[in-house]
Amino acid sequence: MRKKVKICLGCLREISIHTGICPYCGFDPLKSENPKFLRVGTRLAKRYTVGKTLGEGGFGITYTGYDNKEKRPVAIKEYFPANIVSRDTNSGRSQKISCFDGKDGKYFQEGIERFKKEAKTLEKAAFCNHVVQIYDYFEENETGYIVMEYVPGITVWQQVEKQGVFQPGEMLALLEPLMRDLQKLHEKGFLHRDISPDNIMLLKNGKVKLMDFGAARDYTDFGEKSLSIVLKPGYAPEEQYRSRGIQGPWTDIYALSATIYKCITGITPEESMQRVIEDSLEKP
Secondary structure: OOOOEEEOOOOOOEEEOOOOOOOOOOOOOOOOOOOOOOOOOOEEOOOEEEEEEEEEOOOEEEEEEEEOOOOEEEEEEEEOOOOOEEOOHHHOOOOOOEEOOOHHHHHHHHHHHHHHHHHHHHHOOOOOOOEOOEEEEEEEOOEEEEEEEOOOEEEHHHHHHHHOOOOHHHHHHHHHHHHHHHHHHHHOOEEOOOOOOOOEEEEOOOOEEEOOOOOOEEOOOOOOOOOOOOOOOOOOOHHHHOOOOOOOHHHHHHHHHHHHHHHHHOOOOOOHHHHHHOOOOOOO
8 A cells, every 4th residue: 555645845755644844854844934925835826835935036936836736846936026015924814915005016017027928938948958947827916926847956056165166078068958958049039148157057967957037038130129237247248237238149158158167267257347448368
């Protein structure tokens, strides 16, 4: 008789149905989290069970999750712009977010549209094996959710912190498949615009996956239209510092090259705007 099991909402492994704290990752589903986060065990879209919080940024919160229909682990990204919304799950059973009044309501709606566009961008990247896959997009609790592939592993930068810098040949072999997928995305008219060692996941099988398409955009005629300013110092080329800077495949190539430099030297490249003023070629 098969042992009765459930899914740990921390590490998404199967554990005994009678287990409280996970023996693998130590996750305690009864331990209170920040009241702005969705409660562990919340059901979304009558299908997805929300797990622990993986992380949060200025515009969103990411959780582990489980797809009860497809029987697979997932990652769930919630649109949650920290400066213009709030939520207190301790005050009642509601999981809805509250948006501040005034002009921020407009900003929130514009953000939802960008969030939805991120989901559509990832959907079109389904043919790429080294880009995180998206499964679903829906709106609930007065906000939006992207359900995507759960990618267990660590970032390439975490790997550097753990074991030291990569050798150049090792780094090239690791990223070459991703480079080919990035070329396919460029041929389809998409830019990632935020490549860095923190956005490339290293899987347990030794392969990599490109994450976080929140800054991704379509481009036409190699960036003839204005794109919003999105940048990460050290990895962003000078055109990303200008609202009408001409962005194209070269924008991502610069960031990927800076990522390689960081991972084989441990040093963040100097900001591109400073390099425009004064630059020198230094061997890694």
